[in-house]
Amino acid sequence: MGSGSCKGLTGVFPWALKAVALTSQGKNGDHAPTHPTTTAAALEHFTVNFTITNLPYTSDLENPDSARFRATQRVMNTLLDRLLKESSIGPVFQGCETTDFRPGSDRDETRVDAVCAYSKEPSAAPLDRVGLYHQVSNKTRGITQLGPYSLDKDSLYVNGYNEQPVLTTPTHATTTAAALECFTVNFTITNLPYTSDLENPDSAKYNATQSVTAALLDRLLKESSIGPNFQGCVTTAFRPGSDRDETRVDAVCAYSKEPSAAPLDRVGLYHQVSNKTRGITQLGPYSLDKDSLYVNGYNEQPVLTTPTHATTTAAALERFTVNFTITNLPYTSDLENPDSAKFRATQRVMNMLLDRLLKESSIGPVFQRCETTDLRYGSCSNVPLQCSHLCKGTSHAHVLHSYRLRTFSLLLPALPLSFLSPPHMQRSPLREVMARSQDDSKFLPGPLLHEHAQNVFEGAEECRDTNHTHTHILERQMTMK
Structure with a gap:
């Protein structure tokens, strides 16, 4: 033993x-x-x-x-x-x-x-x-x-x-009964927020969670290769995970082992537990961290593949900003506070509209998403609101869903010509998006398009303001070949 x-x-x-x-x-x-x-x-x-x-x-x-x-x-x-x-x-x-x-x-x-x-x-x-x-x-x-x-x-x-006791005339050899062997099981639950109750063995939450996790382990291991000899598991501790929604679980399990039997095959048992938890992702109602399972100290971390060709260039992550002015959305103080309900609601709508628009452009296959980062008071009369975004391309249009946009209010800071007309595209994505407007006659003339994009728009042609406030952009990366 x-x-x-x-x-x-x-x-x-x-x-x-x-x-x-x-x-x-x-x-x-x-x-x-x-x-x-x-x-x-x-x-x-x-x-x-x-x-x-x-x-x-x-x-x-x-x-x-x-x-x-x-x-x-x-x-x-x-x-x-x-x-x-x-x-x-x-x-x-x-x-x-x-x-x-x-x-x-x-x-x-x-x-x-x-x-x-x-x-x-x-x-x-x-x-x-x-x-x-x-x-x-x-x-x-x-x-x-x-x-x-x-x-x-x-x-x-x-x-x-x-x-x-030694028998002077033993009739047959003494046999050694099966002994109980222990092994440990450890894993992390990603949808069980850790609270102080889980630190107290006398709390109702600790006892309830202990009973549930022990029952789930018992059911799982009874169907494994050690099932005929399996005795049971006891959850011994809950510990905080690396995230507030995570809880680490420690358990001790036992099985009967004959003296002549081989030691516990912890590698094989690890793979059986992995298979029965859908690749270490699900245990009953709990979601699991797929890299967190340990069976008697044995764990398999994901294999990191090394690139076969050091000179191979992977797809790069590119980002760009989009700014425009909405003329039918009155600006209020709520739009200045990112934590306000109105800011978040407006932000979600803007993100959705821009995402939908750009996914239908020629950059759609590599487009990732847009994020509205700022809503500001307009800088001209009758221009109540300015929006700043970070995304992969957008429209220099007059209408975006139910919002009216000021002509020429689209800002594309530092957008390179290689994006406007990349070699592998027959048409400029910006031209494509502009073509989706309901009024093409008020767009920038075609020959001026590259010039304005290259020189960084600082304001609309018909309304420049030296006091224009630049938006702080929260950068989000996107895939761009």
């Missing part, structure tokens, strides 16, 4: 496992996701099992929420903690958690299962379970007494190790 065994894991671990256990090393030395490269002491687990002969088993001991279960659990934890703190692992001992009570072979007997933990330096030797067994035996008067409880002297198991 390795130090990852966890015989009797059926309860909840509110102790040190919650914050630290799931950052311990995997069986092959890999670290779980919290600190992949740390060499600090890791938390190792081992099991302790024994039978009490003067504690009659009742149905209350089967219910973790019953008063008797909790009271007996607290007593057992205290007795085991006191005993092991005085053992050879005392300086690094962390604590024990009683996880299960089971009926014994007699009505006055109760079997006890517990999981204990200690800190282990990377260079330290594995747990000496044989030596620890003998120390526990000595401190319980030959496995007969633990506090007020009488023990079955043949019932003690320390991390799966047990010594049965």
Whole structure:
């Protein structure tokens, strides 16, 4: 039995496992996701099992929420903690958690299962379970007494190790029963905002979320290759993710392992969990971060492909600005505040109209989007509003849906001629868009189009204002071959 065994894991671990256990090393030395490269002491687990002969088993001991279960659990934890703190692992001992009570072979007997933990330096030797067994035996008067409880002297198991009385004439070899092995599962939920309630094991939200995530893991792993031997999972901690809508989940799961069976195939189990969660994207009602899954410390990050030809030029991201004046949208102070409802509503409408217009132009296949960045008071009489945008091309028109535009109010700052008439286009996209206007007769004359675009429009031909305020553009990138 390795130090990852966890015989009797059926309860909840509110102790040190919650914050630290799931950052311990995997069986092959890999670290779980919290600190992949740390060499600090890791938390190792081992099991302790024994039978009490003067504690009659009742149905209350089967219910973790019953008063008797909790009271007996607290007593057992205290007795085991006191005993092991005085053992050879005392300086690094962390604590024990009683996880299960089971009926014994007699009505006055109760079997006890517990999981204990200690800190282990990377260079330290594995747990000496044989030596620890003998120390526990000595401190319980030959496995007969633990506090007020009488023990079955043949019932003690320390991390799966047990010594049965030697028979002078054994009829057949002693067989070793299957032991309970532990492994960790970690993942990040992207649609479960982390709150302080998820930090408190006594809160209603913590308990509800713990029950749901444990049930989802149980259902998933029962259908995996370890299904026949799978025992269950316990969600041990919730931690904040990198985004406010994210919550990281830590769980410990268990399965029965025969002594002769191969170790857990964590790589194979990782792929099975990945397949059953749609490529690590969905677990029941929860959306998952596809790179966040760890199974007993094993994780696969996406492979980054390197370019085959260093000289290959990928599509570049180009941006340009569009400015125009609306003559039938009165300017109000709300349009000066980006957080106001009117600003946001007007912004959405403008974005939609420009997007729809430019998607139907010759740059449509490479057009990305437009973003209205500013709404300003008009600089001329009867010109109440000016709009500034960042996008891939637009119309120098008089009508944009239900809005009337001032003639020649379109501004295309620093728009290069290569955009107006790129070599791979037969027609200028700006000419195309202009052609969509309802009144072509009032456009800039064709021969003047390039000249005005190249020299950066600072204002309309029929209305120049030296006090014109330039708009601060929030740059958005777009694909342009």
